[in-house]
Amino acid sequence: MTERLDASMSFGPGDDDVVVDPTMKAFRPRHEGQDVRGLIAAGTTLADLALPLVTLSARQVEANLRTMAQWVAAQGVELQPHGKTTMAPALWRAQLAHGATGITVATPWQLRVAAGAGVTAIQHAGAIVDPAALADLARLLDARPELEVVVWADSVRTVRLLAAGYRAASRPLPVLVECGAPGSRTGARTAATALEVAREIAADARLELRGVAAWEGAVPAAAEPGSGDPVADFCDIVVAVFEEIEQAGLFAAGAVPVITAGGSAHFDVVAARFGPLAAGPAPRARVVLRSGCYVTHDDGYYARRSPLAASGGLEPALHVWAQVVSRPERELVVLDVGRRDVSFDQDLPVLLGLRGADAEQTREAIAGAVVTGLDDQHARVAVPAGSTLAVGDVVRLGISHPCTTFDKWRVIPVVDDALAAVPRLVGAVRTVF
Amino acid sequence: MTERLDASMSFGPGDDDVVVDPTMKAFRPRHEGQDVRGLIAAGTTLADLALPLVTLSARQVEANLRTMAQWVAAQGVELQPHGKTTMAPALWRAQLAHGATGITVATPWQLRVAAGAGVTAIQHAGAIVDPAALADLARLLDARPELEVVVWADSVRTVRLLAAGYRAASRPLPVLVECGAPGSRTGARTAATALEVAREIAADARLELRGVAAWEGAVPAAAEPGSGDPVADFCDIVVAVFEEIEQAGLFAAGAVPVITAGGSAHFDVVAARFGPLAAGPAPRARVVLRSGCYVTHDDGYYARRSPLAASGGLEPALHVWAQVVSRPERELVVLDVGRRDVSFDQDLPVLLGLRGADAEQTREAIAGAVVTGLDDQHARVAVPAGSTLAVGDVVRLGISHPCTTFDKWRVIPVVDDALAAVPRLVGAVRTVF
Numbered sequence: 001m002t003e004r005l006d007a008s009m010s011f012g013p014g015d016d017d018v019v020v021d022p023t024m025k026a027f028r029p030r031h032e033g034q035d036v037r038g039l040i041a042a043g044t045t046l047a048d049l050a051l052p053l054v055t056l057s058a059r060q061v062e063a064n065l066r067t068m069a070q071w072v073a074a075q076g077v078e079l080q081p082h083g084k085t086t087m088a089p090a091l092w093r094a095q096l097a098h099g100a101t102g103i104t105v106a107t108p109w110q111l112r113v114a115a116g117a118g119v120t121a122i123q124h125a126g127a128i129v130d131p132a133a134l135a136d137l138a139r140l141l142d143a144r145p146e147l148e149v150v151v152w153a154d155s156v157r158t159v160r161l162l163a164a165g166y167r168a169a170s171r172p173l174p175v176l177v178e179c180g181a182p183g184s185r186t187g188a189r190t191a192a193t194a195l196e197v198a199r200e201i202a203a204d205a206r207l208e209l210r211g212v213a214a215w216e217g218a219v220p221a222a223a224e225p226g227s228g229d230p231v232a233d234f235c236d237i238v239v240a241v242f243e244e245i246e247q248a249g250l251f252a253a254g255a256v257p258v259i260t261a262g263g264s265a266h267f268d269v270v271a272a273r274f275g276p277l278a279a280g281p282a283p284r285a286r287v288v289l290r291s292g293c294y295v296t297h298d299d300g301y302y303a304r305r306s307p308l309a310a311s312g313g314l315e316p317a318l319h320v321w322a323q324v325v326s327r328p329e330r331e332l333v334v335l336d337v338g339r340r341d342v343s344f345d346q347d348l349p350v351l352l353g354l355r356g357a358d359a360e361q362t363r364e365a366i367a368g369a370v371v372t373g374l375d376d377q378h379a380r381v382a383v384p385a386g387s388t389l390a391v392g393d394v395v396r397l398g399i400s401h402p403c404t405t406f407d408k409w410r411v412i413p414v415v416d417d418a419l420a421a422v423p424r425l426v427g428a429v430r431t432v433f
Numbered sequence: 434m435t436e437r438l439d440a441s442m443s444f445g446p447g448d449d450d451v452v453v454d455p456t457m458k459a460f461r462p463r464h465e466g467q468d469v470r471g472l473i474a475a476g477t478t479l480a481d482l483a484l485p486l487v488t489l490s491a492r493q494v495e496a497n498l499r500t501m502a503q504w505v506a507a508q509g510v511e512l513q514p515h516g517k518t519t520m521a522p523a524l525w526r527a528q529l530a531h532g533a534t535g536i537t538v539a540t541p542w543q544l545r546v547a548a549g550a551g552v553t554a555i556q557h558a559g560a561i562v563d564p565a566a567l568a569d570l571a572r573l574l575d576a577r578p579e580l581e582v583v584v585w586a587d588s589v590r591t592v593r594l595l596a597a598g599y600r601a602a603s604r605p606l607p608v609l610v611e612c613g614a615p616g617s618r619t620g621a622r623t624a625a626t627a628l629e630v631a632r633e634i635a636a637d638a639r640l641e642l643r644g645v646a647a648w649e650g651a652v653p654a655a656a657e658p659g660s661g662d663p664v665a666d667f668c669d670i671v672v673a674v675f676e677e678i679e680q681a682g683l684f685a686a687g688a689v690p691v692i693t694a695g696g697s698a699h700f701d702v703v704a705a706r707f708g709p710l711a712a713g714p715a716p717r718a719r720v721v722l723r724s725g726c727y728v729t730h731d732d733g734y735y736a737r738r739s740p741l742a743a744s745g746g747l748e749p750a751l752h753v754w755a756q757v758v759s760r761p762e763r764e765l766v767v768l769d770v771g772r773r774d775v776s777f778d779q780d781l782p783v784l785l786g787l788r789g790a791d792a793e794q795t796r797e798a799i800a801g802a803v804v805t806g807l808d809d810q811h812a813r814v815a816v817p818a819g820s821t822l823a824v825g826d827v828v829r830l831g832i833s834h835p836c837t838t839f840d841k842w843r844v845i846p847v848v849d850d851a852l853a854a855v856p857r858l859v860g861a862v863r864t865v866f
Contacts, residue, residue: 022549023865025542029569050542051563084773084810106810107769109458109483116455126769126811127758129825130484136462154759157824185811186759186767325560326587326619334619336540336559339778340517340840340866376836377517377539378559378618391590392562403809407773407841408866432456433773433841 011062014090014414014427016040024411026053036413036428046321046415046423047355051394052337053321054409057418058426060317061094061295067313068294069098075271076278080104080123080260082292085403088412088429089117091295102148104290108133113432115140115147123260124151125213125290126186127158127178134165142170150258152213154178154188159200163207175201176213176258179241181234184218194241195248202250209250211258211285212242216266231266235273242277242285262289268307293402300400301346318405319418320349320397322379324389333369333389335379337397343404344374351381353396354389364388366395407433444495447523447847447860449473457844459486469846469861479754479848479856480788484827485770486754487842490851491859493750494527494728500746501727502531508704508720509711513537513556513693515725518836521845521862522550524728535581537723541566546865548573548580556693557584558646558723559619560591560611567598575603583691585646587611587621592633596640608634609646609691612674614667617651627674628681635683642683644691644718645675649699664699668706675710675718695722701740726835733833734779751838752851753782753830755812757822766802766822768812770830776837777807784814786829787822797821799828840866 016036020027028050031039046055072079080102081095092103092114102121105111108130114122128134128151141147153159153175166173177198180187188194194212201209219234242259251257259277262270267289277285293302297314308314322337342349348371354362368384383389396418399405406412414427449469453460461483464472479488505512513535514528525536525547535554538544541563547555561567561584574580586592586608599606610631613620621627627645634642652667675692684690692710695703700722710718726735730747741747755770775782781804787795801817816822829851832838839845847860 022546025540025866028565029545029572048565050566052540107458107485112462113455127824129758130756132461132481133483139462154761155824158759161825180761182762185808185813186761189761323563325562326591328587328613328619328622329615339837345772345777375618380618391560391588392594404772410843410866433458433843 011058011065011094015411015430016427018411018428018430026050026409026411026413036425040425040427044425046418046425049413049425051321051323052335052341054341054405054412055319055321055418055423056296056412056414056429057317057319057423058414059417060297060315064294064297064314064317065094065098067308068291071308071313072289073099075275077271077275077287077289079289079291080121081295082106082125082263082290083114084110085292086295086406086429087113087432088406089113089432090429092117092119095295101288104292108137111137111149112140115144120146121148122150123288123290124149125215126152127154127162129158129161129165131161131165134162137173138166138169141173148174150174150176150210152176152178153197153201154180154186155193156197156200159197159204159207163204166206169206172206172208174208174210174252176211176260177201177209177241177245179212179214179238181219181230183220185215187214191237191241191244195244198245198248198250208252209245210252210255211260212238212245213258214238214261215263216261216270217263229269231269232273235261235270239273239277246284256283256286258288259285260288260290262291264291264293264302265305266307267291296402298400298402299350299352299398302401316398318399318402320399321355322395322397324391324393324395327389327391330385331383333381333383333387335381335395336377337379338377339374340376341408342374342397343399343401345401345404347400348372348374349379349397349399351395352398355394355396361388365393371397406431444491444498444527448844448863449860451844451861451863459483459842459844459846469858473858473860477858479851479858482846482858484754484756485768485774487774487838487845488752488754488851488856489729489845489847489862490750490752490856491847492850493730493748497727497730497747497750498527498531500741501724504741504746505722506532508708510704510708510720510722512722512724513554514728515539515558515723516547517543518725519728519839520546520865521839522546522865523862525550525552528728534721537725541570544570544582545573548577553579554581556721556723557582558648559585560587560595562591562594562598564594564598567595570606571599571602574606581607583607583609583643585609585611586630586634587613587619588626589630589633592630592637592640596637599639602639605639605641607641607643607685609644609693610634610642610674610678612645612647612671614652614663616653618648620647624670624674624677628677631678631681631683641685642678643685643688644693645671645678647671647694648696649694649703650696662702664702665706668694668703672706672710679717689716689719691721692718693721693723695724697724697726697735698738699740700724729835731833731835732783732785732831735834749831751832751835753832754788755828755830757824757826757828760822760824763818764816766814766816766820768814768828769810770812771810772807773809774841775807775830776832776834778834778837780833781805781807782812782830782832784828785831788827788829794821798826804830839864
């Protein structure tokens, strides 16, 4: 486990050693060759940056880090946030500084990026079956004794591929049995299969059975409303599998086994159902959540679904700034932002503000304006005929689903507070996609 | 104009000076620190690269470059392919070497990337109304006398913002009047508006009216089938606007005016309708197409729509390689490829092959297999119960819409022929997103 760093530590400066080069679309030619520290010292503000633009807002990121850290601590569970959300080592470090006990990743390449960034506890949320990737992992673990990695398996075949590929390493590879609800994504579909997989792992000296994993985000919705909560029911099945394996004495000795689930939409249900296993002076399990989107939250999917959204505990921290480049019809505005800049897989972005305008001007410009479609480099916005939006205006948009906005920016400028009258540059975050 | 380079020049080595680092997900740890030239010399093959993977296939890229160059030459038109498709200077250079007379871009930042890559004729397909971006453009044109840039305008307000922001440059800025069909994206909606915009440009000494632009890709489909071709009708309107401006004597003296349209789906219609203006010993116009997707083509959107698809003149050159990481139900396979790796905005990817298998094995594995959904890092594939696809298998997929696959890879390996038994690494292409 990584040591718990001071949870009061703020988001910090991020990657302010970044030297601006022409591949960083958030910046202008006059910024090139300067580091972000220098741009901060020169008093750079939001209006000095290029358009279209996505910014991270430090005040909201810091609030979200604190909110989640407090909530997780109050539940008595752990958080190993999914690093694929941001693929930003600076944000991972901030999450670890706020009590996260590791970082979750989705691919062997992401695992290497996390290890390279100094993360010392990594959960690979899925199977690794590529022999070359397993050989690379074995070499990494041989070279880095302090590094802990755990992977998942959901079939006997998977376990055999895992063990065959991982051979020649200095220590056994920790593995979690993955459970999955019928109709969901990966994961063993029955307790019997999960037990069979567990026995296969436990029987192989190259592997260590360290716990049970699942992702409740893929559980199909109830066929009939009011017929119960399928996510809670699924969590109970995962607990039952954990207990069967526990009773069978299959978990590796010497470590408290892990039970892990928890995307960004149902982590309260997971914590409630798994929590009792972690209670008391001799916990039977480490309950590990993996929610990653809380760090920036959003104005769409997670604003509707996050368990901490209703209480106002999370604030959107990713903001999009785009310019009106055409108003060819009274009820049509075209912005300079598109699929290359913002997420569009859950919902289209939403217009939330007009830069440099007061509340009344903003209302006259954007009330009733709706993004109706994105092209690669443009957004089409339906506006009321009376909207005052004009070519040259700069609007602020909110996004839905942070993951697929992060992956469109190699370097994201950090401002002190995107909602301030004059947001000031206070840092930058490098992504690795 | 850029000089026309030898059209017989092949795709060439691309960016084989790329030194592999951990941010390049196509490569493995043992490749890090080596340049692609060294990896080629060492005999690296497709199977040595990481998964999931997207490759460019040199044989198909070269065939597409030749096919398009021949077609464009036969039509007597020019091609300034849209650079936003690939954002890959190595591919832009290959397109220029095959007769392209410039590169089209969509944003001021892309314009800077193209200028920085040595492109000397750049069409900014849209308006620039950000004063800071216009000041940057003026400085760039002052510093680079050989660089030709043209921008578009579709309203009088746009022209005024353009002229105000561009001031203090050493030469006037070339501008095209943009026409747009009602219900489409940008562009003046009537000939009267287009004329008004043309007069505004022609009257401003800081600007030069150089032609007429349009994008036929956004023209709404006919309300009733069989009621004519709305794209052809729109092209005729654009020609009529061109002729009105010509008759009014508004085009800048000393240069043959430009008429430009042509995405990747209707460039045959555009060439047919605009072509006569470029015919004869004293052409009235330079007809400039902007199609960008031909260079890689695809197995989806453009396979159905490209005018050169039916003749077999274009071949898909982007291939996706993904591994089966789970088969939790008989009729469900999960791959390790997701929204972070491939385009999904037009169609989901399609399964086309099984690596290392013969035709019969391939059929038994993937016949009837359909990608039904993508998550950030996974694909869900519905398979017949009898499919032999198993955890560990590596499949080949085709994509739909190249633009949004390119933007997910910072460095794309180039193989000699992705359809060969053992595709060999022959280069790499760096993207700038």
